[in-house]
Amino acid sequence: MMEKIKKNSFIFGVIGIYLVLFVINTEKAMLSINNTGYYLKEMLIIMPVVFLLTALIETWIPKNVIMNALGENSGLKGSFISLALGSISAGPIYAAFPVCKTLLKKGASVSNIVVILSSWAVIKIPMLANEAKFLSPKFMMTRWIFTTIAIIAMGYIIGKIVKKEDIPYEAETLEKGEIAINNQICIGCGICAKEAPECFKIKNKKAILIIDNIKGKDGDKAKVAMEKCPVNAIEIGEEIDKQVIKGNVKLNQPNEAKN
Numbered sequence: 185m186m187e188k189i190k191k192n193s194f195i196f197g198v199i200g201i202y203l204v205l206f207v208i209n210t211e212k213a214m215l216s217i218n219n220t221g222y223y224l225k226e227m228l229i230i231m232p233v234v235f236l237l238t239a240l241i242e243t244w245i246p247k248n249v250i251m252n253a254l255g256e257n258s259g260l261k262g263s264f265i266s267l268a269l270g271s272i273s274a275g276p277i278y279a280a281f282p283v284c285k286t287l288l289k290k291g292a293s294v295s296n297i298v299v300i301l302s303s304w305a306v307i308k309i310p311m312l313a314n315e316a317k318f319l320s321p322k323f324m325m326t327r328w329i330f331t332t333i334a335i336i337a338m339g340y341i342i343g344k345i346v347k348k349e350d351i352p353y354e355a356e357t358l359e360k361g362e363i364a365i366n367n368q369i370c371i372g373c374g375i376c377a378k379e380a381p382e383c384f385k386i387k388n389k390k391a392i393l394i395i396d397n398i399k400g401k402d403g404d405k406a407k408v409a410m411e412k413c414p415v416n417a418i419e420i421g422e423e424i425d426k427q428v429i430k431g432n433v434k435l436n437q438p439n440e441a442k443n
């Protein structure tokens with residue numbers, strides 16, 4: 185029980201605040217519950233669509249496409265694609281988080297995620313249209329130009345401060361031949377880059393992937409790198425189902441998977 189409370193401390197904290205509010209000001213507590221109900225209803229309408237979108241990204245867009253378009257080496261092209269993605273989006277900002285998490289997992293850089301989130305929040309096209317109507321096209325254009333410059337600069341700075349390894353490593357299922365590095369345990373020793381330079385390189389004292397899927401000779405080298413990694417930070421999807429859980433590798437043998 186205590187563990188459950190610890191795990192969901194935020195939710196229990198909010199429930200606690202509601203209870204205290206009920207005791208000291210019932211009217212305000214009822215108002216808060218009404219507001220919460222309103223947002224929960226809104227989320228119930230929006231989130232299924234968002235989850236469908238993330239599932240489609242996960243299933244249909246190959247990792248290398250996302251890495252090329254929005255990855256570490258995508259440069260200004262990546263920033264412009266991110267700006268466009270954020271600007272054409274619809275729905276509240278909280279809908280952007282699951283989408284961005286999927287993109288991040290598939291290889292988008294932290295900078296581009298910041299650009300998508302920021303443009304989603306402040307330069308969405310419907311918002312700009314309303315702004316032009318109520319505050320004049322000149323106001324809208326001027327704000328858009330300065331906001332866009334600020335968003336790209338902010339993406340660049342945050343990308344320098346926050347690294348992917350700062351973001352919690354998440355359970356994922358690797359497909360056959362797919363490679364993943366658990367950057368939270370990688371010690372940057374460079375063995376993988378030495379054994380399979382076609383697959384790994386070291387950046388900011390951590391291993392990063394050059395390719396996301398291995399074939400033939402590269403595959404053999406990558407497997408050697410995986411075996412030699414001193415902290416078991418490299419995972420490669422095999423024919424058997426392989427589930428990676430927060431740095432621990434759990435192998436479901438075929439007969440186990442059937443059960």
Ligand code: SF4
Pocket residue numbers: 365369370371372373374375376377390391409412413414415416417418
């Ligand atoms: S061998 Fe392992 S620990 Fe060393 S850099 Fe590569 S992934 Fe990191």
